[in-house]
Amino acid sequence: MSLSSALSIADLRRLAQRRLPRxxxxxxxxxxxxxxxxxxxxxAFEALRLQPRLLRDASVRDPRVNLFGREWAMPVAVAPVGLAGVFWPQGDLHTARAAGRAGVPFILSTASSVSLEDVARGAPDTELWFQLYVISRRIADALVERALAAGYRTLVLTIDVPVSGYRERDLRNGFAQPFRVTPRTVLDVARHPGWLWRMARHGSPQLANLATVDAADAESQAALLKRQMDASFDWHALARLRERWPHRLLVKGVLHPDDARDAFALGVDGLVLSNHxxxxxxxxxxxxxxxxxxxALAGGRPVLVDGxxxxxxxxLRALALGASGVxxxxxxQYGLAAGGEAGAGRALALLREELDRAMALCALRQISEIGPDLLAP
Ligand SMILES: Cc1cc2nc3c(=O)[nH]c(=O)nc-3n(C[C@H](O)[C@H](O)[C@H](O)COP(=O)(O)O)c2cc1C
Known part of the structure; x- marks a missing residue:
C-alpha cells in the first residue's frame, strides 16, 4: 500500500505500523x-448516531470556521505530540507545514524534536501554537519568553501530566529512559531499514527546546523524557501564567466541569477537553x-476536544455535542510516520474529504448548521 492508495486513517495506521520499529x-x-x-x-465516538434531516440543498458546502479570531479551513487543529522526530526526522516541521497547507493550526509540543524557533522559521505560513509543559517554573518562564519572541500568539498549557501515565508497552519495549538496548530492540530496528536509514542520516532526535537552556539541560531533558513535571503547579501558578502571557491562553487536559468553570473565571480563553x-x-x-x-457553561468561549x-x-459528532473544534x-502522526509531510498532508486531506462527504450526507452547507438535533436521541 502506498500513501495515495491509503483510503482512511486506519490505512495510514497500518502503513505506520509497517514502517516503524515496533x-x-x-x-x-x-x-x-x-x-x-x-x-x-x-x-464514545462510535456510540453517537447521526440523524440527518435530508431534502435540503447542500450542493455547495463550506467546512470553514472562525475560531480565536482566525479562519480555519475546517474545525480541526493538529494536537501537540512529543518526540515526533522518532516517527520522521524533523517530524514537527513536516507536520507543521502540512497543517499550514491544509489551513489548520498546528500545536508544537514542548517535547518537540525541532526547536520552537526553527519551526517558526520553517513553517512561516502556518498558524502556530505552543504547548507548554511545566518541568520547572524557571524552564517554563524561559520557554514562554522564547515562544513570545518567536511570534507564537497562542499558548496551550497541558495540565494532565503531573507525572507520566504508566505506559506498559513502552516499559516492556525499553522505550523509556534510559533507552535499553537489548537483542530484541536491535532486531526490531534492523527489521525496519528505511526508518533506520532516515534516523542514521539525520541523527537521533533531540528534545530541541531544551538543548540550549543552560548547564541544567541534561537534567531537564531527562525529566521531560520521563515526563517528570512540576506536580506542584496549581491554580495560583495558572493565575500567574495568565498574568505573564499577554496573548491567547488555552488549558489542555481538563476533565471536570468545575475546572472548566474555574479556568474560564481566571481568564483562560479556551479549553481542550482531553484525557491525553x-x-x-x-x-x-x-x-x-x-x-x-x-x-453549557462556556458561554460561547471555544471548547476543543480530542481523543x-x-x-x-x-x-460532526463532536460539534453536534457542543465542541467548537477537534x-x-x-x-x-500515523500519516507522518507513513510518509513525512506528504503523509501528514494525506491524513488531513482524508479528514477534509470525509468531513465534506459527511456534511453532504447530512445535508449541511455550513459548520454553523451543526447542532444537537443532528444526534439521534
Ligand atoms: C505519541 C504522542 C505524544 C504526545 N505528546 C504530547 C505532548 O507532548 N503534549 C501534549 O499536550 N499532549 C501530547 N499528546 C496528547 C495529544 O496532544 C492528544 O491529546 C491525543 O493524542 C489525542 O488523542 P488521539 O491521539 O486519539 O487523537 C501526545 C499523544 C501521543 C499519541
Missing part, C-alpha cells in the same frame, strides 16, 4: 495501563462524556 509504533499507538480510556475514546489520548489516567472519562456540561478522532464524521493526535 517500539516506536507502540509509543505512538499505545495508552496507559489497561488502555481502557484509549479504547473508550473511540467507542488515553495515555495518562487510565479509567479517566473522555472528552465527549464531559462536553455537553462544559459547552479518538479518526474520521471526518467524528468532527484536535487530531495520532491520526496525523
Amino acid at each position: 517500539m516506536v509504533f507502540d509509543y505512538l499507538d499505545g495508552g496507559a495501563e489497561d488502555e481502557v480510556s484509549l479504547r473508550a475514546n473511540r467507542a 489520548g488515553g495515555r495518562q489516567l487510565d479509567g479517566a472519562l473522555g472528552a465527549l462524556d464531559l462536553l455537553p456540561r462544559v459547552a 479518538g478522532v479518526r474520521r471526518g464524521v467524528d468532527v 484536535l487530531l493526535g495520532r491520526a496525523v
Whole structure:
C-alpha cells in the first residue's frame, strides 16, 4: 500500500505500523495501563448516531470556521505530540507545514524534536501554537519568553501530566529512559531499514527546546523524557501564567466541569477537553462524556476536544455535542510516520474529504448548521 492508495486513517495506521520499529509504533499507538480510556475514546465516538434531516440543498458546502479570531479551513487543529522526530526526522516541521497547507493550526509540543524557533522559521505560513509543559517554573518562564519572541500568539498549557501515565508497552519495549538496548530492540530496528536509514542520516532526535537552556539541560531533558513535571503547579501558578502571557491562553487536559468553570473565571480563553489520548489516567472519562456540561457553561468561549478522532464524521459528532473544534493526535502522526509531510498532508486531506462527504450526507452547507438535533436521541 502506498500513501495515495491509503483510503482512511486506519490505512495510514497500518502503513505506520509497517514502517516503524515496533517500539516506536507502540509509543505512538499505545495508552496507559489497561488502555481502557484509549479504547473508550473511540467507542464514545462510535456510540453517537447521526440523524440527518435530508431534502435540503447542500450542493455547495463550506467546512470553514472562525475560531480565536482566525479562519480555519475546517474545525480541526493538529494536537501537540512529543518526540515526533522518532516517527520522521524533523517530524514537527513536516507536520507543521502540512497543517499550514491544509489551513489548520498546528500545536508544537514542548517535547518537540525541532526547536520552537526553527519551526517558526520553517513553517512561516502556518498558524502556530505552543504547548507548554511545566518541568520547572524557571524552564517554563524561559520557554514562554522564547515562544513570545518567536511570534507564537497562542499558548496551550497541558495540565494532565503531573507525572507520566504508566505506559506498559513502552516499559516492556525499553522505550523509556534510559533507552535499553537489548537483542530484541536491535532486531526490531534492523527489521525496519528505511526508518533506520532516515534516523542514521539525520541523527537521533533531540528534545530541541531544551538543548540550549543552560548547564541544567541534561537534567531537564531527562525529566521531560520521563515526563517528570512540576506536580506542584496549581491554580495560583495558572493565575500567574495568565498574568505573564499577554496573548491567547488555552488549558489542555481538563476533565471536570468545575475546572472548566474555574479556568474560564481566571481568564483562560479556551479549553481542550482531553484525557491525553488515553495515555495518562487510565479509567479517566473522555472528552465527549464531559462536553455537553462544559459547552453549557462556556458561554460561547471555544471548547476543543480530542481523543479518538479518526474520521471526518467524528468532527460532526463532536460539534453536534457542543465542541467548537477537534484536535487530531495520532491520526496525523500515523500519516507522518507513513510518509513525512506528504503523509501528514494525506491524513488531513482524508479528514477534509470525509468531513465534506459527511456534511453532504447530512445535508449541511455550513459548520454553523451543526447542532444537537443532528444526534439521534
Ligand atoms: C505519541 C504522542 C505524544 C504526545 N505528546 C504530547 C505532548 O507532548 N503534549 C501534549 O499536550 N499532549 C501530547 N499528546 C496528547 C495529544 O496532544 C492528544 O491529546 C491525543 O493524542 C489525542 O488523542 P488521539 O491521539 O486519539 O487523537 C501526545 C499523544 C501521543 C499519541
